Amino acid sequence: MIVWLNGTHGVGKTTTANLLQPLLPDSRVFNAEKVGETLMDIRPGLPVTDNFQHWPLWRPLVVETARRILDYTGGILVMPMTVLVEQYWREISQGLHGHGIRVRHFVLHADTDTLRRRIADDPAMGPSTFRFSYVSLYAEAFRTWLSSEAEIIDSTNLTSAQAASAIAGAVHG
Template sequence: MIVWLNGTHGAGKTTTGALVQQLIPGSRVFDAEKVGETLMDITPGLPATDNFQHWAPWRPLVVETARRVLDYTGGTLVMPMTVLVEQYWNEIKEGFAKQAIPVRHFVLHADQDTLRNRIMGDALLGPSTFRLKYLDPYAEAAQTWLHAEAEVIDTTNLTPRETALEVVEAL
């Protein structure tokens, strides 16, 4: 099974993912961003983009890598990864369906002010204009398709542990 934790930067995906992994025996965290980083290392480079998700190979590689890891290890993969383009999510979701891999899709949500404050006050990563630029696309995706496509957990007033417990209870 895949537990996909979606949402924009500052929603708590990475922290929650690590805590969910601790609460589900036999689970592992798989960061699909590493697939994008691998693609970024290809030289000469792929076409210029501001987001590796725009490269067509990224989506099927995420599915195939997750499938192979599950085939090898079994259990559950917890995947904290923002996907805000509906077409991209559909490709990933359909890829998992073709492999008969069940997916529970959660969106970790917080209001814009909370997200902005978390990003600006991030002690580990520091303030980030890159992360801030995804707030508006997240809000648009949330309104148009994303929240209808997933189980939404509002993290605005939750600790990461409380969020992780909500995910595990929903499972």
């Protein structure tokens, strides 16, 4: 099984994933961003884009990498990764389902003011123009398709530990 943690950049997916992993026996965390980072290291570079998710090879590589990890380790793969383009989510989720992999798709949601405050106050990254630029894209995705495609964890008033506990409860329940 895959527990996919979606939501905009800065909402707390990675922190929540790291806190969730010990709550799910036989689980591991795999951040699909590493697949994108690998593609960004190709020289000469791939066609210029503002987001590696736009490269058509990123999505099937994420599916194949997740499948191979699960084939090797079994258990649960916790994947914190923002996917705001519906077509991209369909490609990934259908690819995983095509391999018989069950996906529990969660969205860590927070209102816009909370998101902006978290991004501005992030002690590790500091204020991030990149993260700020995705707040409105996330809001549009949430309004148009994302909220109906996932289990929503409203993290506006939750700590990451509380969000992890809620997700673990849903997975175990």
